[in-house]
Amino acid sequence: MRVRIDNGTCLLKPSIDMERAALALWAERLRPDEKITYKGRGPDDGEYWTVRLEAADVGLTLVGNFEEDKRAIESLRNAFFFGCNPIFVEAVGDGVRIAATRCKLCGSYVIDMPSAEWKTCQPCSERCQHELERGITHSETKELDVGNFCVKCGRAPAPTGATT
Ligand SMILES: [Zn+2]
Ligand SMILES: [Zn+2]
DSSP states (O other): OEEEEETTEEEEEOSSHHHHHHHHHHHHHOOTTOBOEEEEEOTTOTTSOEEEEEETTEEEEEEOSSHHHHHHHHHHHHHHHHTOOOEEEEEETTEEEEESEEOTTTOOEEOSHHHHHHTOOHHHHHHOOOOEEEEEEEOTTOOEEEEEEETTTOOOOOOTTOOO
């Protein structure tokens, strides 16, 4: 499977017949914005490089061929685990484009973890009038921390006016 994060969505391109058949069924049965269920990571996968999905009675396991695919799958897993089940966007050739969700403010597709978890895309978070609160934060590296984050867009901007 080729897995490429691209402009708020993720493009899945089959590399073997089984993947091609599953994606063709999704393309046929799913409508835009229809939910795909995140079924967890692979059983023996300590590195989050396998992600299992299911939609329209068709299961699909994302296994990366190359380092780039593995990194993309890891970031998808974080978005789906901390954020939400993915949605179908469109068929592209023999591949399929999916997203984590849509931005609650502008409706654009998002795929990265903070955007998915808070349903707020990066451009909208940059326009946000942040309301900061202190609480538990977590990052792409999965480390928990205590810090300030915005209760509206979830981002944790660097404190202004502070010098180090
Ligand atoms: Zn937005
Ligand atoms: Zn904010």
